[in-house]
Amino acid sequence: MALPTLALPGTLLGPASKYAPGPGTHIHDSAIYASIAGTVASHPSPNPTTTKLPLLSISRPGDVSSSSSSSSSSSSSSSSSSSSSSSSSSSSANILPEVDAQVLARITRLGARFASAEILVIAPANTTSISADASVCSTPFTAQIRREDIRATEKDKVTVQDSFRVGDLIRAVVISLGDQGGYYLSTAKNELGVVVARGEGGEVLVPVSWKEVRDMRTGRGEARKVAKPF
Amino acid sequence: MAANTDRRRINAPSGGTSAPVFAKPVKAPGYLQSLRPNRTRGPNELRKTCKQTNSIRTVLQTGVVPSASGSAYLEVPTTTASSQSSLIPPTSSLKIAASIQGPKPLPRSAPFSPTLVLTTTVKFAPFATRYRRGYIRDSAERDLGVHLEAALRGVIIGERWPKSGLEVVITILEGDEDAWWGDDKAEGGAGSGWGLLNVLAGCITVASAAIMDASIDCVDMVAGGVAAITADGQKVLEPCPAEHQDLVAACAVGYLASRDEITELWLKGEVGADPDELIEGATHAAMGSVSVLREVLLESMGTKTKVANEVSKRKLEDVEMTG
Numbered sequence: 001m002a003l004p005t006l007a008l009p010g011t012l013l014g015p016a017s018k019y020a021p022g023p024g025t026h027i028h029d030s031a032i033y034a035s036i037a038g039t040v041a042s043h044p045s046p047n048p049t050t051t052k053l054p055l056l057s058i059s060r061p062g063d064v065s066s067s068s069s070s071s072s073s074s075s076s077s078s079s080s081s082s083s084s085s086s087s088s089s090s091s092s093a094n095i096l097p098e099v100d101a102q103v104l105a106r107i108t109r110l111g112a113r114f115a116s117a118e119i120l121v122i123a124p125a126n127t128t129s130i131s132a133d134a135s136v137c138s139t140p141f142t143a144q145i146r147r148e149d150i151r152a153t154e155k156d157k158v159t160v161q162d163s164f165r166v167g168d169l170i171r172a173v174v175i176s177l178g179d180q181g182g183y184y185l186s187t188a189k190n191e192l193g194v195v196v197a198r199g200e201g202g203e204v205l206v207p208v209s210w211k212e213v214r215d216m217r218t219g220r221g222e223a224r225k226v227a228k229p230f
Numbered sequence: 231m232a233a234n235t236d237r238r239r240i241n242a243p244s245g246g247t248s249a250p251v252f253a254k255p256v257k258a259p260g261y262l263q264s265l266r267p268n269r270t271r272g273p274n275e276l277r278k279t280c281k282q283t284n285s286i287r288t289v290l291q292t293g294v295v296p297s298a299s300g301s302a303y304l305e306v307p308t309t310t311a312s313s314q315s316s317l318i319p320p321t322s323s324l325k326i327a328a329s330i331q332g333p334k335p336l337p338r339s340a341p342f343s344p345t346l347v348l349t350t351t352v353k354f355a356p357f358a359t360r361y362r363r364g365y366i367r368d369s370a371e372r373d374l375g376v377h378l379e380a381a382l383r384g385v386i387i388g389e390r391w392p393k394s395g396l397e398v399v400i401t402i403l404e405g406d407e408d409a410w411w412g413d414d415k416a417e418g419g420a421g422s423g424w425g426l427l428n429v430l431a432g433c434i435t436v437a438s439a440a441i442m443d444a445s446i447d448c449v450d451m452v453a454g455g456v457a458a459i460t461a462d463g464q465k466v467l468e469p470c471p472a473e474h475q476d477l478v479a480a481c482a483v484g485y486l487a488s489r490d491e492i493t494e495l496w497l498k499g500e501v502g503a504d505p506d507e508l509i510e511g512a513t514h515a516a517m518g519s520v521s522v523l524r525e526v527l528l529e530s531m532g533t534k535t536k537v538a539n540e541v542s543k544r545k546l547e548d549v550e551m552t553g
Contacts, residue, residue: 009449012488
């Protein structure tokens with residue numbers, strides 16, 4: 001059965017035995033139906049060890065890279081950087097933080113037991129780092145980093161004050177959707193932590209070790225949980 | 231005397247005023263009744279497909295509010311041509327605007343929710359009906375909001391949006407009236423009659439279009455439809471209450487066309503022994519709304535893709551120039 005190019009919610013796309021459901025689709029009566037309006041795309045299975053079925057997905061109509069790649073089915077990784085960055089800005093309208101997703105966040109408040117932050121950029125859970133397919137949140141999501149989630153070793157000696165300052169941009173990973181308050185983030189990995197730190201005068205501080213940043217002009221050092229540069 | 235008056239405000243005249251009394255538009259016996267509109271389309275003919283010399287077709291447009299994540303505007307035209315001898319329009323049309331805010335994080339005070347929290351707000355504009363509405367939502371508007379929420383809850387896949395809220399804000403710019411304006415019972419009827427069912431069906435259709443414009447995951451397209459039974463037992467689709475003196479029962483549904491399911495059902499009046507026929511009629515009316523929805527969404531999808539392609543093309547050109 002040929003796939004339709006455009007789909008509306010409720011459009012039958014194909015049997016669940018021939019395709020795997022991707023974003024924008026749902027399964028009803030062992031068949032895959034569209035759940036948003038957009039262009040239909042079929043990609044080869046992302047991890048062929050678990051399933052060999054091609055992944056059916058529907059992209060939102062403003063999404064550029066998918067509409068161009070719907071004709072060539074395997075151009076998901078080789079799309080040029082400019083077109084994928086424009087797609088991230090258009091498809092960012094509604095994306096939520098999910099568990100294992102990498103995020104960029106800004107520290108908003110420091111407490112004795114946790115630091116508060118707001119999530120600004122979200123990368124999907126299956127990607128390893130924040131790259132071109134990350135998307136900017138339309139509204140920031142509040143999050144918390146508990147003291148024991150700041151670093152992986154010597155957790156009992158961590159202090160929040162020596163790890164973050166208000167206004168720092170951090171790279172973190174979502175570990176839980178949390179309760180009614182905010183999402184829970186963790187920086188307990190080498191490549192997670194403070195990415196951009198600024199001093200009191202607003203000058204950018206340069207990382208010198210995994211736990212220190214320094215102002216290159218005055219030479220004054222400050223303590224941070226620094227993310228390992230790539 | 232002067233000390234007692236309030237100098238800070240504009241005071242009423244001391245002598246008092248009397249409310250103006252307007253003359254009734256009765257010129258001769260039978261004149262009023264000659265203005266009464268009658269249904270000119272067939273009982274199974276829908277309102278939008280009705281061919282009138284001066285009537286406009288149904289208007290449905292998405293993306294009318296730029297700041298909202300999704301929005302739509304619906305206009306169902308009046309069905310009767312305006313008469314030559316009176317300035318008062320014989321029947322009303324239906325004009326509804328819907329906007330979607332979200333999905334956005336829940337407020338701090340809200341409890342945890344693993345699914346999308348849907349809030350629907352339906353408000354008549356003060357000028358929407360012949361009898362002026364207040365600025366605060368009354369019971370009929372809250373009732374409409376609850377019915378609309380039931381219709382949408384069944385179609386949205388809420389599990390995909392944990393800890394998020396979605397606000398559906400509906401403003402009714404012109405609402406269907408409950409009866410013809412010349413009838414005594416129409417006076418003071420604060421919108422709890424037959425017209426409310428038409429308004430609900432319109433709200434469902436326009437909210438559905440707005441939700442799809444916002445790209446919220448749905449199992450199907452929900453659309454509203456109305457059918458009614460007159461005193462002589464005839465079933466009419468999409469009734470315009472001003473054209474019927476003798477409606478005995480009416481029914482509004484929120485209908486999923488490709489699944490053949492109903493998410494919302496509102497029956498009113500003496501249905502009689504066989505309500506199924508009435509519900510069936512309402513789903514037929516909803517099918518008409520579905521076809522309009524489908525056409526409009528495909529069209530808006532085409533323009534969105536075209537705009538996005540042009541933007542990306544322009545960006546690529548920019549890159550070439552800087553590089």
